[in-house]
Amino acid sequence: xxxxxxxxxxxxxxxxxxxxxxxxxxxxxxxxxxxxxxxxxxxxxxxxxxxxxxxxxxxxxxxxxxxxxxxxxxxxxxxxxxxxxxxxxxxxxxxxxxxxxxxxxxxxxxxxxxxxxxxxxxxxxxxxxxxxxxxxxxxxxxxxxxxxxxxxxxxxxxxxxxxxxxxxxxxxxxxxxxxxxxxxxxxxxxxxxxxxxxxxxxxxxxxxxxxxxxxxxxxxxxxxxxxxxxxxxxxxxxxxxxxxxxxxxxxxxxxxxxxxxxxxxxxxxxxxxx
Amino acid sequence: xxxxxxxxxxxxxxxxxxxxxxxxxxxxxxxxxxxxxxxxxxxxxxxxxxxxxxxxxxxxxxxxxxxxxxxxxxxxxxxxxxxxxxxxxxxxxxxxxxxxxxxxxxxxxxxxxxxxxxxxxxxxxxxxxxxxxxxxxxxxxxxxxxxxxxxxxxxxxxxxxxxxxxxxxxxxxxxxxxxxxxxxxxxxxxxxxxxxxxxxxxxxxxxxxxxxxxxxxxxxxxxxxxxxxxxxxxxxxxxxxxxxxxxxxxxxxxxxxxxxxxxxxxxxxxxxxxxxxxxxxxxxxxxxxxxxxxxxxxxxxxxxxxxxxxxxxxxxxxxxxxxxxxxxxxxxxxxxxxxxxxxxxxxxxxxxxxxxxxxxxxxxxxxxxxxxxxxxxxxxxxxxxxxxxxxxxxxxxxxxxxxxxxxxxxxxxxxxxxxxxxxxxxxxxxxxx
Numbered sequence: 001x002x003x004x005x006x007x008x009x010x011x012x013x014x015x016x017x018x019x020x021x022x023x024x025x026x027x028x029x030x031x032x033x034x035x036x037x038x039x040x041x042x043x044x045x046x047x048x049x050x051x052x053x054x055x056x057x058x059x060x061x062x063x064x065x066x067x068x069x070x071x072x073x074x075x076x077x078x079x080x081x082x083x084x085x086x087x088x089x090x091x092x093x094x095x096x097x098x099x100x101x102x103x104x105x106x107x108x109x110x111x112x113x114x115x116x117x118x119x120x121x122x123x124x125x126x127x128x129x130x131x132x133x134x135x136x137x138x139x140x141x142x143x144x145x146x147x148x149x150x151x152x153x154x155x156x157x158x159x160x161x162x163x164x165x166x167x168x169x170x171x172x173x174x175x176x177x178x179x180x181x182x183x184x185x186x187x188x189x190x191x192x193x194x195x196x197x198x199x200x201x202x203x204x205x206x207x208x209x210x211x212x213x214x215x216x217x218x219x220x221x222x223x224x225x226x227x228x229x230x231x232x233x234x235x236x237x238x239x240x241x242x243x244x245x246x247x248x249x250x251x252x253x254x255x256x257x258x259x260x261x262x263x264x265x266x267x268x269x270x271x272x273x274x
Numbered sequence: 275x276x277x278x279x280x281x282x283x284x285x286x287x288x289x290x291x292x293x294x295x296x297x298x299x300x301x302x303x304x305x306x307x308x309x310x311x312x313x314x315x316x317x318x319x320x321x322x323x324x325x326x327x328x329x330x331x332x333x334x335x336x337x338x339x340x341x342x343x344x345x346x347x348x349x350x351x352x353x354x355x356x357x358x359x360x361x362x363x364x365x366x367x368x369x370x371x372x373x374x375x376x377x378x379x380x381x382x383x384x385x386x387x388x389x390x391x392x393x394x395x396x397x398x399x400x401x402x403x404x405x406x407x408x409x410x411x412x413x414x415x416x417x418x419x420x421x422x423x424x425x426x427x428x429x430x431x432x433x434x435x436x437x438x439x440x441x442x443x444x445x446x447x448x449x450x451x452x453x454x455x456x457x458x459x460x461x462x463x464x465x466x467x468x469x470x471x472x473x474x475x476x477x478x479x480x481x482x483x484x485x486x487x488x489x490x491x492x493x494x495x496x497x498x499x500x501x502x503x504x505x506x507x508x509x510x511x512x513x514x515x516x517x518x519x520x521x522x523x524x525x526x527x528x529x530x531x532x533x534x535x536x537x538x539x540x541x542x543x544x545x546x547x548x549x550x551x552x553x554x555x556x557x558x559x560x561x562x563x564x565x566x567x568x569x570x571x572x573x574x575x576x577x578x579x580x581x582x583x584x585x586x587x588x589x590x591x592x593x594x595x596x597x598x599x600x601x602x603x604x605x606x607x608x609x610x611x612x613x614x615x616x617x618x619x620x621x622x623x624x625x626x627x628x629x630x631x632x633x634x635x636x637x638x639x640x641x642x643x644x645x646x647x648x649x650x651x652x653x654x655x656x657x658x659x660x661x662x663x664x665x666x667x668x669x670x671x672x673x674x675x676x677x678x679x680x681x682x683x684x685x686x687x688x689x690x691x692x693x694x695x696x697x698x699x700x701x702x703x704x705x706x707x
Contacts, residue, residue: 008368009375027408030405034394034397037396038394041397108391109391109409113410268371271364272370
């Protein structure tokens with residue numbers, strides 16, 4: 001049998017890297033499965049947590065933006081407005097957070113076993129998707145209970161979901177590489193996410209903003225995701241500002257490409273600094 | 275023979291100042307501001323000091339390491355703490371990239387730098403087998419096929435569905451090692467993992483590793499246990515401060531390692547052995563010092579070889595360091611250890627009423643052991659000078675000698691852990707009464 005010959009040098013291995021990632025797809029699945037198992041095995045609270053967290057946020061946002069601030073909802077129940085913003089935002093922020101923390105939380109793996117390092121951030125997405133699906137289940141219950149009709153656009157939801165995941169993965173990879181080298185970066189992250197929740201149309205509709213601000217607002221890549229998401233679920237209840245989804249797509253492609261590039265270039269030194 | 279691993283001029287440099295490599299963002303920003311402020315003052319001697327710092331900031335964990343491993347060889351890697359053993363294994367297993375040089379590896383590699391990498395306490399034994407197996411590079415189908423063998427080997431069958439956080443530490447490492455034991459790579463890289471479990475389990479592990487090489491697998495094995503290295507490996511690589519000191523058949527390599535272990539000098543040619551003042555494994559009060567010693571039959575590049583039943587002669591010369599020690603009565607102590615460091619013989623001259631009197635310019639004592647009934651192999655000697663129960667001088671493993679003769683053959687082959695003493699023995703047969 002002919003044995004494969006590998007040469008290890010100082011340069012980052014570039015050839016056949018993606019083939020190697022593909023060969024480690026079992027590992028990606030197992031690491032994701034581990035995260036889900038660990039989260040939901042430990043206690044009943046584990047599962048309850050996935051239900052409680054979005055529900056609590058939903059109540060708070062609906063109360064603050066709908067009741068107190070009395071923002072317009074285009075005739076829809078305000079909880080629905082919040083939920084359609086919350087679902088993509090939750091997915092985006094969970095993936096971003098999990099991916100950027102993934103190297104540090106798996107430090108023992110990184111320093112003891114070889115596999116393409118990008119396996120770790122990719123597998124971190126698994127548990128986020130799981131949480132997201134639970135939230136989706138909750139949302140469906142709410143939709144049925146309120147008797148909201150869903151349009152044909154709902155079939156486009158998977159694409160918006162993938163877009164949200166990929167955009168979060170792109171900047172998450174950059175953050176992960178950064179996080180491995182600068183440990184206190186993790187303290188910055190929650191602040192960024194907190195701010196992001198208000199700078200993105202999570203608790204309000206984009207149409208609330210004056211028209212002249214729409215263009216600048218659309219530069220936030222999450223705006224495109226949330227707007228598209230609302231459109232898929234609620235139909236034409238809000239403005240669809242074409243540049244915003246375009247910004248999102250360009251942003252996603254760009255960060256994903258750059259994130260993978262940087263991550264790959266830095267991965268051979270992760271074991272030394274982590 | 276084809277090589278399985280070829281290492282060429284391998285080097286790995288680390289930044290000593292971890293504050294730079296894994297700094298916090300806060301520190302980096304502060305440093306950045308500082309250097310901005312500093313930049314305004316003319317950098318007079320900055321260049322010079324920067325050059326000096328360049329070297330102080332880095333350390334070569336490995337430097338100019340070259341060696342070849344043939345297919346199916348079991349190689350031990352030995353060296354003191356910080357000699358670069360673990361770094362070498364990390365580079366070979368691709369956990370970290372080398373700074374220079376190259377490694378060529380033929381075949382599938384599995385590395386075991388730690389027992390139970392990726393084990394999660396909340397998961398059951400069964401789940402951890404699958405997780406750990408995947409991390410180590412097995413496919414799911416492969417794990418499923420070997421599952422029973424793994425569980426059987428570990429002996430934790432009854433608790434296989436219990437979360438491993440409830441395992442005793444012994445059960446935990448047994449399960450973890452079992453997963454690795456059923457990996458079937460072409461090249462297995464192992465770091466210190468045999469230091470786990472009880473004696474019986476350790477023996478099982480060694481057996482399993484021997485079995486693996488029997489199937490033509492190559493093993494690289496780091497251990498501090500000379501017994502394990504001696505039992506496991508055919509050759510050993512001795513590292514010291516990141517450089518290769520020796521790459522020889524295992525017994526020779528262990529001798530060189532023992533000699534070099536704590537010697538500050540770089541080189542360890544056998545001719546250097548007389549420079550015993552460099553030895554750091556030296557105890558005693560220092561009132562009287564051994565100045566030189568010589569085993570009869572020693573040449574510049576070989577340890578003396580003595581036939582079984584032959585005579586070992588060692589001449590030591592000593593002198594007092596303080597004048598107060600003149601006139602003291604000395605006992606000369608002599609001891610023999612196996613390469614694994616097990617003491618097999620100690621004798622103090624006073625036991626047969628022999629004492630040496632310390633003269634002002636010192637003296638010599640010759641020790642002769644006749645009827646050296648040891649089995650063939652290499653042994654280490656230690657010397658001491660004792661006065662009134664306290665040592666003046668003590669040299670540990672300062673020399674070595676070999677014993678030659680017919681080795682045990684026929685039936686069961688001799689193993690290093692069978693013991694080294696060879697008493698005259700006879701067997702007489704008779705009929706049952």
